[in-house]
Amino acid sequence: MKFIRKCKLFYLYDMKMEYKLLLSHLTLSVLAILLLTTLLYTNSAGILERKLLNSAEATSEKIILSLENIIQKYDNMTYSFSMMETVTDIYSHPGPDYDYSSIRKDRTDFENAMFSCIPVQIRNSVPDCDIRVYFQDSFPYFNNASRYFTYSSIEEEDWFKRVYSTYRQNRSSFFILSSQELSGEKSEDTPYMSIARVMPDKNYYPSPLAILRLDFPESYLNEAINPNNFDNALTFLVSDETNRLVSLSSASTESLYRELTLSRPVPDSDTLDSWHRYRLDGTDYFVIRQTLPSYPLTLITMLPSKSLLSEYYLHRNFTFLIGGILLVFCLFLSTVLAKTMSGRIIRLTSRMKQVKKGELISLPSSIIQGKDEIGELTSTYNYMIHAMEDLIEKEYLLGQETKNAELKILQAQINPHFLYNTLDMIQWFAEEGMLSQIEESVSSLATFYRLSLSNGKEFISLREEMEHVRSYIRLQKLRFPDTFLYEEELDEGLLDYLLPKTTLQPLVENAITHGLQESKRIPGHLLIKIEKEEGKNIRISILDDGAGMKNPPRTTPNGGTSRENSGHGFGIPNVSSRLTLLYGPGYGVVFEQNIPEGTIAIVRIPIPESV
Structure with missing residues (x-):
């Protein structure tokens, strides 16, 4: 014990006076700053996590409201078109005496009615939007394999089977079709999805007169569900009827959704009730499921825990920055005080080291201040330098x-x-x-x-x-x-x-x-x-x-x-x-x-x- 105490004393004796003063001034300041930073670091994580999850949930609710408005818009447009008397009257025309001029007139009236319900500005707002109409085989007059088709041309398609059978069972007339259901139709590289509307026969409801399908790129809905205000957040829109993906914010995350469907949440008592924690592909995610009120769709939002805490890390780094600024300020203030106390000793010591190297430089008269011991040492040093310079000059000659x-x-x-x-x-x-x-x-x-x-x-x-x-x-x-x-x-x-x-x-x-x-x-x-x-x-x-x-x-x-x-x-x-x-x-x-x-x-x- 005495040996350790002796070593500490020697270390203090060898330390420069300026450092001793700095050490004494900075000890309390550094301890206070470290204590404050530690408290903020340990207590703010949970608060910020709940705050950010609530903010993410509110963002998801806004996305759901936006989706409701978008789908409601197309639902209303297709519904108003399917119930127009002009359209239903056209379906009653086919017969043996239905000539070419009547077909042209009915097609013109049909398209005028259709485009009056689907305005040009709405169609143009969605690039590459396409409208298709499918009729019963008993009404083949509009069939041109471009916009107008018969049931027999699509009767083997999965989406047609689902729409037709569902309508016959519960009279559901509005459907959202995913790109997976339509994957066998178009050869273009751009994935697309559709909104389908069944046009009922008012005289015999079990047998629909036609099916109207509005096709648009999948990216249109993908952009609508993208949470732009959350970095690295992932969203998936899933059909409750088929459990298939209707839309997703990033095409590269489809495999992550599949893994989610096969995984179970990790027990976490600190997470909000509406959120669940999953571990997918080696990364922790917070997941929330929210159902659209009017349509059989569910929005799944996933937030990586690292991304979720980015704001917390920003807050923590800001705290460290403030602590660092305070520390630098304390260091500056302590340095000024230390230099004020030890400045003359440091200058005198520096000039003595130069004398060792053969440089004889006296101290300026402005530095020789005071009549204390340091002032006496400085005056004696200058006298010694002048005497040595005179002696060296004589030896040189x-x-x-x-x-x-x-x-x-x-x-x-x-x-x-x-x-x-x-x-x-x-x-x-x-x-x-x-x-x-x-x-x-x-x-x-x-x-x-x-x-x-x-x-x-x-x-x-x-x-x-x-x-x-x-x-x-x-x-x-x-x-x-x-x-x-x-x-x-x-x-x-x-x-x-x-x-x-x-x-x-x-x-x-x-x-x-x-x-x-x-x-x-x-x-x-x-x-x-x-x-x-x-x-x-x-x-x-x-x-x-x-x-x-x-x-x-x-x-x-x-x-x-x-x-x-x-x-x-x-x-x-x-x-x-x-x-x-x-x-x-x-x-x-x-x-x-x-x-x-x-x-x-x-x-x-x-x-x-x-x-």
Whole structure:
């Protein structure tokens, strides 16, 4: 227990002051918001479920009322037509003397009467609406297999058998026919349904004179029962007489209706009495059945439980949003208070971290407020920064003077080293009596020192440095004829950049003396390449295929090179040290193994940014 308490104390000690203040301010606010959100989440689901089911039931009742009006409209129209005296009089005309002119007149009167009961505007409101009339076989005069048909042409159809038999049994004269009952008649892809009206014979009721059928697309009634104000709600209109689907809001849900007819409701005491819960195809549904008052039809409404609770989820998310806004507001207010209390400490700590990185930045005078302990710390910090800046400036000036002196000493070491080697070579020519070689050597040596002195300039162009190297190579070829071949691969666009003079000659001397001359291969090869690297560097490579370097100079901490019994003299370390002093770490001389034999000396210098 003590160990746990100790760990908690260490954790609090390590926590920043701003976070401690935020934690203390936010604890009560967060607890209150979480408690309120939990209560709303657990108690509002049932209330909203009942509210939404009542709303869905009211919507279904409106759909039933709308269906009643639609069907009543067609019921009244077909009834008024079937009872018109003009129509019944026409049926009494057939006889042996019924000629063609009488048939044409009666057909015209019949259609005028029919269309007077079914107005044009109503027929046009339903696309592809069609009217058909079926007569007894004793009245064949209107039969044209287009609008007028005889009973014998449809006596095998299921719908005709049902209409005819039902009328004879109970004198029902109005029928709603589903697309399933009419599936064998039309070949069109569009499903359709019909309203049928039996036209009775006033003299002998058991035998109807004709049957009027009004056909219209099934989608017309499907749209009428679609509950647009409920997402994912499904509706089915079922005939009580045949238990067949008359209409449905979505054609893809017919299989779901079949599963419903074979299922039993799930016991649910919380659901309203008029609603029942079913589990169909792995999904819970709320189902209600409502019967049309005037017609043998039942409307079945199904609501997926997930869709039913979408409004609840919206309400819950709104509650969470309000809670989140309150939480953000509390966080903002707590942050302002915490920063007001701890702002000066945070600024002082931040500047101290910058001092660790080498950035000496004092605090503005506007931040130094108050005479408390924090104000004293801030004033002392600024005093320390100003004192350190003065000390660093003095050290920098002293370092610049030391650096210039070191450069001059290093360059003075290089020139005597080369002069010694060259005079040794000329002495050897003199001993051998090689006068023409002595003359060429002296000329090349004069060119070499003319470029080496360069009128006192410390920096010369790469073009002049290459001429300096060529004069040295001519001297070496005079001393060791036919021992090596020399090549150049130069980027002409880089030859006007400057570098410290006498940079490349010691490296070329090293390649010839300790590489090519110690190799058994004759002639050897010497190659100088000048190219631009990625970024802003110039790469100068001196390649030889000589004996290679058994103990290559290694890079020192200051970017120069050191040697241990390598026998390469002090020219190479001096060159690398000069470049590192001038350009900084990352620049100087490095060595790599040439493949298959030999050494590569690589010099890197930066391209000036102003170029």
